[in-house]
Amino acid sequence: MSALPTVVFIDDEERILRSLRMLLRGRAEVLTTTSAAEVYDWVRTRPVHVVVSDQRMPATSGVEVLREVARRSPATMRILLTGYADMDAVTASVNDGEIYRFVEKPWDGAYLIDTVLRAAQIAREDLAVATPAPAPVRDTVPAAAQVLVLDADAAMAATVRELLPPSIAVGRAADVEQALSELARREVAVVVAVLTDATGDVVDAIKRLKALRPAMLVIAVSSIRDSRLAIGLINEGQIFRFLLAPPVRELLRRCLISALERHAQLRATPRLQRRHEVEAPRASGASLSGRLLDAWRRLREGVGR
Helix, strand or coil: CCCCCEEEEECCCHHHHHHHHHHCCCCCEEEEECCHHHHHHHHHHCCCCEEEEECECCCCEHHHHHHHHHHHCCCCEEEEEECCCCHHHHHHHHHCCCCCEEEECCCCHHHHHHHHHHHHHHHHHHHHCCCCCCCCCCCCCCCCEEEEEECCCCHHHHHHHHHCCCCEEEEEECCHHHHHHHHHHCCCCEEEEEECCCCCHHHHHHHHHHHHCCCCEEEEEECCCCHHHHHHHHHHHCCCEEEECCCCHHHHHHHHHHHHHHHHHHHHCHHHHHHHCCCCCCCCCCCCCHHHHHHHHHHHHCCCC
């Protein structure tokens, strides 16, 4: 078996595939295709470390390809590469494809190489131990867990309490400072963060939190249709789901159950937490007040929770 990782690229343009093959030459065993069926055959018959898919293709979409790859080979890392950052594609990429990164065309060569090779490094160990697929969404949840709703309004927290059984403790923080205080005191499995602005403390906090608490899952509920916001939260915050407000109750319930199950899996198998690692923010975060700086310091001191 080759010592190099196997990377699959699917795109409907042969010239794009030639460029991608050249980019990874000597660094990976590169397979290219315009056919989704060929991708599925490869992940079925051989170890594939990374699949990088274009989004807009005549016969299928990148989200559909990566969703099917996740089902057939859960350990294979998935990256969406597209020149069309429309909101539906961005949200579907995280909600359905659970991608590692969203990369835009025209790509930066060094960034794409680093991203693909890091994804391959993560997948190599998982493929070696035959990681099982994530648990399917069911109507049951772990016996005890904690959910924190970050929202100035109490309505979302009330909804989450209605959707989950009494065994799941649901707390609420009105602002980031309160949220950090809660997180410093106890382990939280899932954070539901309500976004009303594309910048500011909440977005900055989501991006910072995943690096400190890799097993914690974040469901972002946004009242703004901003693809740039969603892409930043995928790549720099590794959000678990991105829902537009107001979310359909049943969809929110299923996302909460799935997040709680995934948290339990990540706690039971810490190695899998690497699949949720974040990249360094490309822009500096919001300026922090002295009180917020103190809250972050307290959280970092209790990072082992």
